[in-house]
Amino acid sequence: MNGKISVRERLECLALEWRHPFSGAKAARRIERAALSNSVTAHVGTLTIVDPKDWMNRFRAMLRAYPSLAEVAEAFFADHMDFVKKSEESITGPICVVVEKNDLERLKTGVGHHRKLGVSRFVVVDNASDDETLEWLSCQPDVDVVTVKVPYTTNRREAWVNRVIAHYGADRWYLVVDSDEMLVYPGCEKREIGDLVEECESEGTVRLRALMVDMYSKPGYFESGDRSRFLAECVYFDSDTYRRCPRRHLDLVCGGPRERVFGQAPWLTKYPLFKPGAKGIECKSHFLFPLAENKGTRCDLFLKHYKFIPGDDKEYERRAKSGAYYNGSLQYRKYVSVIEQETILDFFYPGTTRYVDSRSFGHLSEL
Numbered sequence: 001m002n003g004k005i006s007v008r009e010r011l012e013c014l015a016l017e018w019r020h021p022f023s024g025a026k027a028a029r030r031i032e033r034a035a036l037s038n039s040v041t042a043h044v045g046t047l048t049i050v051d052p053k054d055w056m057n058r059f060r061a062m063l064r065a066y067p068s069l070a071e072v073a074e075a076f077f078a079d080h081m082d083f084v085k086k087s088e089e090s091i092t093g094p095i096c097v098v099v100e101k102n103d104l105e106r107l108k109t110g111v112g113h114h115r116k117l118g119v120s121r122f123v124v125v126d127n128a129s130d131d132e133t134l135e136w137l138s139c140q141p142d143v144d145v146v147t148v149k150v151p152y153t154t155n156r157r158e159a160w161v162n163r164v165i166a167h168y169g170a171d172r173w174y175l176v177v178d179s180d181e182m183l184v185y186p187g188c189e190k191r192e193i194g195d196l197v198e199e200c201e202s203e204g205t206v207r208l209r210a211l212m213v214d215m216y217s218k219p220g221y222f223e224s225g226d227r228s229r230f231l232a233e234c235v236y237f238d239s240d241t242y243r244r245c246p247r248r249h250l251d252l253v254c255g256g257p258r259e260r261v262f263g264q265a266p267w268l269t270k271y272p273l274f275k276p277g278a279k280g281i282e283c284k285s286h287f288l289f290p291l292a293e294n295k296g297t298r299c300d301l302f303l304k305h306y307k308f309i310p311g312d313d314k315e316y317e318r319r320a321k322s323g324a325y326y327n328g329s330l331q332y333r334k335y336v337s338v339i340e341q342e343t344i345l346d347f348f349y350p351g352t353t354r355y356v357d358s359r360s361f362g363h364l365s366e367l
Helices: 007-017 021-037 052-065 067-078 104-116 133-137 154-168 193-203 227-233 257-262 312-322 326-341 358-366
Strands: 082-085 095-100 121-126 143-147 174-176 181-184 207-214 236-238 242-244 253-255 269-274 281-284 287-289 299-305 352-354
Touching: 007 052, 021 052, 021 067, 052 067, 052 154, 052 281, 052 287, 067 154, 067 281, 095 104, 095 154, 104 121, 104 133, 104 181, 104 227, 121 133, 121 154, 133 143, 154 174, 154 281, 181 269, 193 269, 207 236, 207 358, 236 257, 257 326, 269 287, 269 299, 299 358, 312 326
Parallel strands: 095 121, 095 174, 121 143, 207 299
Antiparallel strands: 082 143, 174 269, 181 299, 207 269, 236 352, 242 253, 281 287
């Protein structure tokens, strides 16, 4: 499924992975001291770290490339994470990991969608929801529920995902999605995700690249529609505004309706389906470590992204004020600014296309 990576590209990735050896080592030592001072060995809460030494070695390697991501490693070893529910059934196929807070409507729809793809085990990391999310999760037999009460940051989200992987084991497949994302791949209406994973295993592929496709509704739904109908209403997407934005460490795609309407250039590449193996880490939601494995990839997957449904405006105001999201929550400040100025949020343009099934995204696989 993946293409070939050239020698030059591989060397560039290796150079990136060693670009900050001294500051990376300094950050690693700080994390080691923090872990010792907090008496962290293999247990901070009931979501245990099975092999903390192995994960310290993984983070040492990552920090040589990105010492600025020290918070990911620090939170991994320090944040208290507890199971409130865990299934005793054996796990088959990829584990779907979701980090969420107060997003019950999308969470229910997303779990249902991924069940239809053949996912049989979910791990939901709930960040102190105060709606009915935990009550609903407690009734789902195929969902393990982990709670963490430390305030959210973008880097902490990656730490929590890695904690899940460290507990369940790195030698298995994971599907990591946000609560507003739903996986699509060619033929997914009849082809289960387990078949896709088997194909990857046979080819020696360990991660698959996805394009995050922003879905939107006809004008007016965002302002006054029924939130529970978002899947039926948000069936439109941009057919021709996505473009390649190459980076040395990933096959990046940008563009889409958020660039048109909000003047942003969001990163739309993700690697949601992967097998971490001996060295893998989710260091950012848009790419994994080691870096070379992000290159030379085909766009085999798509994530339908439901970012704008009724009621989101209040949540985005909260996120904008918190500053806890990427780049000080800049994207959410832009959302709030445009939403306040526009009477109706209108994403329609001449290239708007209606989603019918997985074939609708076929032309985007060339990105």
